[in-house]
Amino acid sequence: xxxxxxxxxxxxxxEKIVETLESxxxxxxxxxxxxxxxxxxxxxxxxxxxxAEKKIEVLTKDKNGKATGTKEFNKPDSK
Amino acid sequence: MLLLTHMTxxxxxLTVTELNRGIKDVxxxxxxxxxxxxxxxxxxxxxxxxxxxxxxxxxxxxxLVMFKGANLxxxxxxxxxxxxxxxxxxDVYEKSGQYQIIADYMEEADGRGILQKKFEELRDKLVAExxxxxxxNGTHRKANPRPIPSYPEKIGIITSPTGAAIQxxxxxxxxxxxxxxxxxxxxKVQGEGAAEEIADAVARLNSFGGFDVLIVGRGGGSIxxxxxxxxxxxxxxxxxxxxxVISAVGHEIDFTIADFVADLRAxxxxxxxxxxxxxxxxxxxxxxGNWARLNQALSGMTEKYRERLSWLGKTGLAAxxxxxxxxxxERISSLRKNRVLSRPAELIDELRQELDDxxxxxxxxxxxxxxxxxxxxxxxxxxxxxxxxLKILERGYSVTLNKLSGVIIKNAEDLKKGDTVELRFAKGxxxxxxxxxx
Numbered sequence: 001x002x003x004x005x006x007x008x009x010x011x012x013x014x015e016k017i018v019e020t021l022e023s024x025x026x027x028x029x030x031x032x033x034x035x036x037x038x039x040x041x042x043x044x045x046x047x048x049x050x051x052a053e054k055k056i057e058v059l060t061k062d063k064n065g066k067a068t069g070t071k072e073f074n075k076p077d078s079k
Numbered sequence: 080m081l082l083l084t085h086m087t088x089x090x091x092x093l094t095v096t097e098l099n100r101g102i103k104d105v106x107x108x109x110x111x112x113x114x115x116x117x118x119x120x121x122x123x124x125x126x127x128x129x130x131x132x133x134x135x136x137x138x139x140x141x142x143l144v145m146f147k148g149a150n151l152x153x154x155x156x157x158x159x160x161x162x163x164x165x166x167x168x169x170d171v172y173e174k175s176g177q178y179q180i181i182a183d184y185m186e187e188a189d190g191r192g193i194l195q196k197k198f199e200e201l202r203d204k205l206v207a208e209x210x211x212x213x214x215x216n217g218t219h220r221k222a223n224p225r226p227i228p229s230y231p232e233k234i235g236i237i238t239s240p241t242g243a244a245i246q247x248x249x250x251x252x253x254x255x256x257x258x259x260x261x262x263x264x265x266x267k268v269q270g271e272g273a274a275e276e277i278a279d280a281v282a283r284l285n286s287f288g289g290f291d292v293l294i295v296g297r298g299g300g301s302i303x304x305x306x307x308x309x310x311x312x313x314x315x316x317x318x319x320x321x322x323x324v325i326s327a328v329g330h331e332i333d334f335t336i337a338d339f340v341a342d343l344r345a346x347x348x349x350x351x352x353x354x355x356x357x358x359x360x361x362x363x364x365x366x367x368g369n370w371a372r373l374n375q376a377l378s379g380m381t382e383k384y385r386e387r388l389s390w391l392g393k394t395g396l397a398a399x400x401x402x403x404x405x406x407x408x409e410r411i412s413s414l415r416k417n418r419v420l421s422r423p424a425e426l427i428d429e430l431r432q433e434l435d436d437x438x439x440x441x442x443x444x445x446x447x448x449x450x451x452x453x454x455x456x457x458x459x460x461x462x463x464x465x466x467x468x469l470k471i472l473e474r475g476y477s478v479t480l481n482k483l484s485g486v487i488i489k490n491a492e493d494l495k496k497g498d499t500v501e502l503r504f505a506k507g508x509x510x511x512x513x514x515x516x517x
Contacts (some may be wrong), residue, residue, distance in 0.1 A: 007258060008230040008291075014369050021376035024383070031380050036441065038373045045366050048258050049359065055260040056249060058288070065279055067287040068263055073240075 006049045014041040089433065096173070103171035106178055110169035115180065116188050117141075120160045124150075132157070134165065134242060142179035149183045162188035194302055198309050201336055210318050211339045224342040225323045230362070231291030231355050233260045235284040235322070237277060240265035243298035244327065244348035251352035256359050262290070268297040273307035278316035285321050294351045295337060296327030309336035317341055327351035472505035479503075482510060491516050 005013075017038040021031055057070035093101070115133035124130050128147030133140050143165065157163065161195035202219060205211040212222040234252075238244045240263060252261060264284055266276040277295065284290055295317060297305070307313060310326045317324050318340040326341035327348040338344040345351035472478065479488045483500040494513050495501065502509045 006230075006232055006291075008228050008232075009489070011230065011365070011369075014373075018369055018372045018376060021380065022372065024376075024380060028380065028384050030375065035373060035377045038369075042366060042373070043371055045362075049362055049366065054253065054258070056252075057260065057262045059262055059264045059284070061283070065283065066454050067264075067283050073261075073263055 005044065007045060010041050010044050010048070014038055014045065017041070095176075099171060099173045099176050102176075102178075103173060106169050106171055112166075113168060113180070114164060114166045115141075116162065116164045116431075119157055119163055120159050122157060122159045130157070134163070142177065143182055144179055145182040145185060150185075153185060154385065155187055157185065164188050194306065194309075198336065201309065201311055201314065202339060205314060205318075205340065207337070210314070219339045220344070221318070221340050226325050227325060227343050227354065230256070230357060232258060233290050234259060234355055235287075235290040235293040236263045237266055237280040237284065237293060237295045238263070238297050238348070239268045242268060244268075245415045247298070247347075247349040248294070248327075248352040251349055252356045254361055255353075255356040259356055269304045269307055271299065274310035274313050277307055278312035279315040281313075281320050281324070290322045292355055293322050293324045294327055294355065295324055296345070296348045296350070296351060297329070297343070298329040298348060299333065304328050305333055305335055308337040310336070313337055314340045314427060325351045325354065339515055472503065475505075477502050477504045 013027055017034045020026060021034055021038070026034065056073045058073040061067045062068050105389040115134065117136050120133045120135055120140075122130075122132040128150070130145040130150045132143045132145075134143045135141070138195050145165075145167075145265055163185050164187075165180060165182040166184040167180050169178055171178045202211060206213055206219070209222055211219050213219055217222075236245065236248060238248075245263060249261070252259065262284070264280040267273040268277065281293065281295060284293055295308075295313075297308070299305075305328055307404045308326070314336045317326070317337055324340075325343045326337040327337070327345040327347050328335045328337055329347075331346035343354070345354055424460065478503045480503065481484060481488060481493075482501045486493075488494060488500065494516050496513055496515060498513045500513065502511055
C-alpha cells in the first residue's frame with residue numbers, strides 16, 4: 001500500500017464520509033465519489049483488522065539509557 | 080451543654096453516675112472518629128492480649144487502649160518513645176471517671192503519615208503550578224487532558240519486564256485487535272532510583288517516536304511499593320510527554336500523583352490494556368455499521384434522484400406544461416368570447432335593439448299612465464255629477480231660498496210669516512209667501 005494511513009485516521013475519514021452522505025448535502029456525482037472513497041477506506045480498515053501483525057517488542061538501550069532500537073520481547077515465564 | 084441546661088432547669092443534684100454518664104455521652108459523641116499523633120509511653124502488652132499505653136506530647140498526656148483484635152493487625156512493634164498515629168474513639172470508663180482512647184489502628188508517624196504528607200504537598204504544588212486541576216467533586220486530574228486515540232497502533236509500555244502488570248497487559252492485548260505494535264521499555268518500578276528510571280523512559284519513548292499512546296504503571300502493592308509514581312520527576316515527565324499517557328498504577332483504590340498528571344487514569348494495568356486495544360469483534364461491528372450506513376446513504380440518495388427524475392418526466396414537467404397551456408387556452412377563449420373584438424357590428428345592432436325596446440317600453444308606460452289618469456277623471460266627473468243639486472231636484476226635491484237675501488233656507492225658524500221665498504224645482508222656479516211657521 002503506497003499510502004500508509006493509520007487505522008484510526010482511516011476510520012475517522014470513513015465516518016465523516018458516511019455522515020456527509022447521510023446528510024444529503026452533496027450532489028449525486030460527489031456522492032458517488034465519496035461512496036467510492038468510503039468503500040476503499042472500509043476495505044483498508046478491514047484488511048488492517050485482519051492483519052495478524054501483532055508485535056511485542058522491547059526497547060534496547062545503550063549505556064547512557066538512549067534508545068537504540070527494539071527487539072522481540074520474550075515473555076518471562078514467571079514474574 | 081445538655082447537662083448544664085438540665086441542671087439549671089431542674090435545679091436538682093445529679094448523682095455521680097449520672098454525671099459520668101453524661102460526660103461519656105458528650106465525649107463519645109464528639110470524639111467517635113479521631114486520628115491523633117503522639118509519643119508512646121507506659122507501654123504494656125497485657126497477658127490478656129490487650130495493649131495499654133499513654134500517648135503524650137510536650138504538654139499533655141492521654142491514656143490509650145488497643146484491644147486484642149485490633150493490635151494483632153499492627154505492622155510494627157510498638158515501644159516506648161515511638162512516635163505513632165492512632166485512629167479510634169474516645170471512651171469514658173464510668174467506674175473511675177477516666178477517659179481514654181480506644182484505638183483500632185496504629186502506625187508509625189514517620190511511616191505512612193509522612194508519605195501521605197509528601198503526597199499532598201506535591202499534589203498541591205502541582206495544582207498551584209497549574210499542572211493538576213482540582214475537580215468540583217474534590218478529585219484531581221490533569222489540567223488539560225488530551226484525548227486517547229481510539230485505535231492506537233503503536234503502544235509504549237513503561238513498567239517492569241517481570242512484574243504482574245506487563246503479564247496482565249500482554250494477555251489482554253493478545254486476545255484483542257491484532258494490528259498493534261507494543262514496545263516495552265523495561266524499568267525498575269520500586270526502590271531506589273525507580274522514579275528516575277520511569278521519568279527517563281517517558282522522555283526516551285517520546286524522543287524515540289512513533290508512539291500513539293504510552294502506558295506507565297505497575298501492579299498493586301503497598302504505598303511504599305507504589306511510591307515512585309508519587310515522585311516529582313515522574314510527575315513532570317508524564318506531564319511533559321508529547322504522546323498521550325495513560326497511568327495504570329496498582330489497584331483501583333490506589334491514587335498516585337502520576338494519575339493526576341496523566342491524560343487518562345486507568346484503574347489497573349489490565350484496564351489500561353483494554354482501553355487502548357479494542358476487541359477485534361467490536362471493531363468489526365463498527366466497520367459493519369459504517370458499511371451499512373454508507374450503502375444506505377447512497378441508496379437513499381439514488382432513490383431520491385430517481386424520484387426527482389421520474390417526477391420531472393411524468394408528473395412534474397408535463398403537469399407544469401399542461402397547466403401553462405391551459406391557462407393560455409382559457410385566456411384566448413375568453414378573448415374570443417369578447418364580441419367587442421370579435422363581432423362589433425352585431426353588438427351595435429343589439430344595442431340599437433335594446434334602445435328601441437327601451438323606447439317602446441317608455442311609450443307603453445306613458446300610455447298606461449294616461450289611461451289611468453283618464454279613468455281617474457271619469458270617476459271624478461261622476462262624483463261631481465252626484466253633487467250637482469239639479470240631480471237631486473230631479474228626484475222631486477226642491478230648494479227654498481230667501482227671495483230677498485238669496486240664502487238657502489235649511490231651518491224653518493229662519494222664516495217668519497209674510498216672508499217671500501223662492502222655490503227652485505228641477506224645472507222652473509215658483510215664488511211663495513210664508514203664511515205660517517211651526
